[in-house]
Amino acid sequence: MSEELSFTEAEEQDLYEHFRLVVDKGQSLLRIDKFLMHKIENASRNRIQNAIEAGSVLVNEKPIKSSYKVKPMDLISVVLAHPPRDTEVYPENIPLDIMYEDDDVLIVNKPAGMVVHPGYNNYSGTLVNALVYHFQQLPQLPGNDGRPGLVHRIDKDTSGLLLIGKNERSMAYLAKQFFDHTITRRYIALAWGDLVEDGTISGYIGRSMRDRKIMDVYDDESKGKWSVTHYKVLERFGYVTLIECQLETGRTHQIRAHMQHIGHPLFNDATYGGDKILKGTVFSKYRQFIDNCFEVMPRQSLHALSLGFVHPSTKEYIYFESQLPADFQGVLEKWRNYIKANQSE
Structure with a gap:
């Protein structure tokens, strides 16, 4: 893992990787969701389709639909979350100050002193440990292992509001807004x-x-x-x-x-x-x-x-x-x- 990605106390660090893929000259016509499944590690077709629906996949700098067929020399840009961590996140019964919640999003008021997700010497007591305990089915976009639901973060010693996506579609949609x-x-x-x-x-x-x-x-x-x-x-x-x-x-x-x-x-x-x-x-x-x-x-x-x-x-x-x-x-x-x-x- 690069030094940049292991830096946990980041002030709203960009958590979305910007892939740029140029389609080979010999590529036959193929639906873009199928094409990307083979290009992006651990990306299911459903997750790719959610990213496309959120406007996170661009071909020649324009959003497309899942049915789009890639053509030779197309320039494909994909906005997804950062590569995975190797650490397993264990649920911990830590109280959360929830400001708002519905089926798609969760807004937490994070106290100062709480690390957002595991890393460095903070492998327990983090916001993610609490989220995993309280919400067992939080999503993880491709490359977002260890950071379920997260679309941004704030420093350990910064207090305040943090936005969580409760399903893959929501995460992709919110991630695109942060990226833009x-x-x-x-x-x-x-x-x-x-x-x-x-x-x-x-x-x-x-x-x-x-x-x-x-x-x-x-x-x-x-x-x-x-x-x-x-x-x-x-x-x-x-x-x-x-x-x-x-x-x-x-x-x-x-x-x-x-x-x-x-x-x-x-x-x-x-x-x-x-x-x-x-x-x-x-x-x-x-x-x-x-x-x-x-x-x-x-x-x-x-x-x-x-x-x-x-x-x-x-x-x-x-x-x-x-x-x-x-x-x-x-x-x-x-x-x-x-x-x-x-x-x-």
């Missing part, structure tokens, strides 16, 4: 520094040359994948700023890397340097206040607030929003009180 960046996702974040106005951050995100566990933003497209984050200022505390981030793309650690790139790492984000005092005074009273804040919220200040998507069955756009967790609310309250007390002195 048509899912609406908003995050709430607390960043170091005084951000005065709204803005947009863009660049190519790739692994850092200094530390492969973190991501950097580059100007060179050969070094990463294109990424865009829009942020809006919600509340200013002088030393830190509460912002709302809307993702156009969903790259590994996107918000965290983007904010660090512009000199405003997330509050208490140890990976990106936000666990130090970056703005403010040198007085011991202030240092004690920051230490208290870090104790209240011992993680990066990032929450996946909302999700909006087109439902796989009804084809209607639906939208969900979650509340800020107690630790995030607690830190904001401390900052409000601190600024208020300083203004009155």
